[in-house]
Amino acid sequence: MRWSQTLIPTMKEVPSDAEVPSHQLMLRAGLIRQLMAGAYTYLPLGYRSIRKAADIIRQEMDKAGAVELFMPALQPIDLFERTGRKEAFGNVLINFPIRRREHELHMALGPTHEEVVTDLMSKLINSYRQLPITVYQIQTKFRNEERPRFGVLRTSEFLMKDAYSFGTSVEQLDESYQKMYDAYCRIYARCGLEYIPVEAESGPIGGDASHEFMIPAENGEDSIVRCESCGYAANLERADTGRKQPELAGKSSTTEVATVETPGMGSIEAVAEFLKIETSQMIKTLIFLADEKPVGVLLRGDHEANEGKIRRALNVTELEMADEETIKNVTGAPVGFAGPTSLKCAFIVDHDVAAIVDGVTGANEVDKHLTGVNPGRDFEVQETFDLRDAENGDPCPRCEGTLSFVHGIEVGHVFKLGTKYSSALEAEYLDEKEKRHPLIMGCYGIGVNRIIAGLAETCHDENGLIWPMTVAPYEVELIPLNVKDDDVMKHANSIYEGLLAAGVDVLMDDREARPGFKFKDADLVGIPLRVVVGGKGLKDGIAEVKWRKGGDAERIPLADVTNHVAELVREEKNRM
Incomplete structure (x- = not known):
């Protein structure tokens, strides 16, 4: 295909409404245009x-x-x-x-x-x-x-x-x-x-x-x-995560459970700030409906529940957060004050909760929390589960490594x-x-x-796209430096026809434009192989062949260019 006979509307500036590299480059390289949002x-x-x-x-x-x-x-x-x-x-x-x-x-x-x-x-x-x-x-x-x-x-x-x-x-x-x-x-x-x-x-x-x-x-x-x-x-x-069921660390604590007033403080962050403790010291009690039955899920205050893991641990089909009425029925309090010590439903416990000593949790009373709460002493823990989202640094479940x-x-x-x-x-x-x-x-x-x-998004540099050979719009871009020069065009056309006959997808930039302009567009659209005909090379009887992904240009005799480039294309496609 000749550039002058197709439609490649390249853009020099980055569109202001394009947020990520793939969007910017696909617009700038003339791959797409927006009709409306999402189309x-x-x-x-x-x-x-x-x-x-x-x-x-x-x-x-x-x-x-x-x-x-x-x-x-x-x-x-x-x-x-x-x-x-x-x-x-x-x-x-x-x-x-x-x-x-x-x-x-x-x-x-x-x-x-x-x-x-x-x-x-x-x-x-x-x-x-x-x-x-x-x-x-x-x-x-x-x-x-x-x-x-x-x-x-x-x-x-x-x-x-x-x-x-x-x-x-x-x-x-x-x-x-x-x-x-x-x-x-x-x-x-x-x-x-x-x-x-x-x-x-x-x-x-x-x-x-x-x-x-x-x-x-x-x-x-x-x-x-x-x-x-x-x-x-x-x-x-x-x-x-590769976390295992820990020992119940708080069993031997001598701290007594105490009730503290926490007026209007229904969030983990608010209670932790009020009591001057880390959120990791909190025991968060979430109430779910599991196959329509209420169940509590205990997590450390700084962790996020993972509903898939909870569903599997409970061996249920349907899982959703409980409504306010259900929460009040099983806790005796509105949302934000649930705790395990007097919960009127079954509950399951995340591994990390068992390691908490003298924790803080809801008192199942409005505007009240409990301090000095210890798993295994103040509420029963027979088994713990992996119930939270994984985090950086967690142990790998398959080996001795860590997760990132x-x-x-x-x-x-x-x-x-x-x-x-x-x-x-x-x-x-x-x-x-x-x-x-x-x-x-x-x-x-x-x-x-x-x-x-x-x-x-992932195959580009500061100049434009870098296509893999197998899905590039064209495999080779042929650039005659001066299309008004009959000798340049004679050799360029010969290479062009030879590559087509060899089954190579080739785009020839036959525009009347400065070499620098053509090279910038070539970098932008990112065709894998570039063949340049003209200038000093033509006088020496050679063309320059260069990979878009980098490396030095090869100087190939004009008579050998077609076979050489066709072989490079075949080798690259076979490699993939």
């Missing part, structure tokens, strides 16, 4: 990269045995009502009524396709002999993002590869899951991404395995907890669905004994746009 047009360079990423995804999905189909974005709302996700999605689900003749139909724009694919399989799968099967598509999804930002990292319309596996057993699900996990690793490696597979919280319907694939990035919105010693990684919702945090951008998620959707939508199969069972499902998603944005 972007992909210009030729951006769309070429999107298509190349999608091609890699297709190749690896096919290699893993998945079969491609294409489902409607427009979906009937009753599917979401049958699975309960109309309410679960809330305002995120874009849905609306339409009229067809005398009828009114209620539709939704698909935020994902679990309902549609399960409904499809309920009509097509009858026997265990048809299973297992994994299907996938690359399709536009729609979600009413409340705060679209960071360019194409958070939008209301985005391109996603979603795959769904169906089987007869947990063993078939495990096998499908592993195939998708391995395929994802190959996809991200081929796209040139640094990625971290992290254990993720599946929720009550997710089975026993769920992984997110994260790109480490300073501006990533997700927190990744990891151990550099052994490679353990998990998102904050799922991250375990890094920010990340999520680009994919694989998880086990079980039978939630198949049961709701009556997607069943007949076994060998002609008995009906719900299909066992897995779900596997990749944000195609996020692959490109993630690369832009």
Whole structure:
């Protein structure tokens, strides 16, 4: 492609409304333009990269045995009502009524396709002999993002590869899951991404395995907890700590429990400041509804509850914070004054609480707290659990190392669905004994746009983008220094035609512009290999070949340039 015949509207200045590098660079390099908040047009360079990423995804999905189909974005709302996700999605689900003749139909724009694919399989799968099967598509999804930002990292319309596996057993699900996990690793490696597979919280319907694939990035919105010693990684919702059940340190304390007046002080911080103690000396008592039954959760005052861990410790399906009336019923006081010493419900205790000596906690009376409270002496502790969010410096659950945090951008998620959707939508199969069972499902998603944005966020320098060869809009940029010079253009055109014939994606900057202007644009758009024809090199019968990622330029005889560059491209693509 010749630059003059395509559309590459580069920008010299950083757009004032672009917050992160990926947004700034994708605008400046002419990859995207915004239509409205949360909706972007992909210009030729951006769309070429999107298509190349999608091609890699297709190749690896096919290699893993998945079969491609294409489902409607427009979906009937009753599917979401049958699975309960109309309410679960809330305002995120874009849905609306339409009229067809005398009828009114209620539709939704698909935020994902679990309902549609399960409904499809309920009509097509009858026997265990048809299973297992994994299907996938690359399709536009729609979600009413409340705060679209960071360019194409958070939008209301985005391109996603979603795959769904169906089987007869947990063993078939495990096998499908592993195939998708391995395929994802190959996809991200081929796209040139640094990625971290992290254990993720599946929720009550997710089975026993769920992984997110994260790109480490300073501006990533997700927190990744990891151990550099052994490679353990998990998102904050799922991250375990290696803390063990400690001895009850306060059992031998001689300090007596005392009641102190704390008027209007219902927060940990307010009480700690009033009593001149650290928040770590406080015992925080939270009241949850676990499968609709009240239960207390005891944490150190400076720690945050992790609902996934609490749900697993209690072995319940539903967990939510209790309402004010429930809290008053089990504590005898309003919110902010709960404590374990006279609680009218069961409670569980985090590991760190057991180590507190002479702690402070709510008195289960309005405007009152207790001091000198010791676990094991003043309230019973038979077992402790990991119930809080992981923190920097916590012990690793897998080795002797410690945990640390890094920010990340999520680009994919694989998880086990079980039978939630198949049961709701009556997607069943007949076994060998002609008995009906719900299909066992897995779900596997990749944000195609996020692959490109993630690369832009992490693969750049002060001058612009630095594309990996496999997803670069073009593999080679050819720059004739003076397009008015017939000799320059004769050699440039010969190299251009030769590279095209060799199957190389080449962009020739045939604009009438100064060399410095062209070089700045070349750095900005970030094509991996640059070939420069003209100037002193032409007099010496050579062209300069240089990698965008750095290093010295090679001086290659003009007659050898085509073969040399084509071989460099092949080697780089094979390396990935």
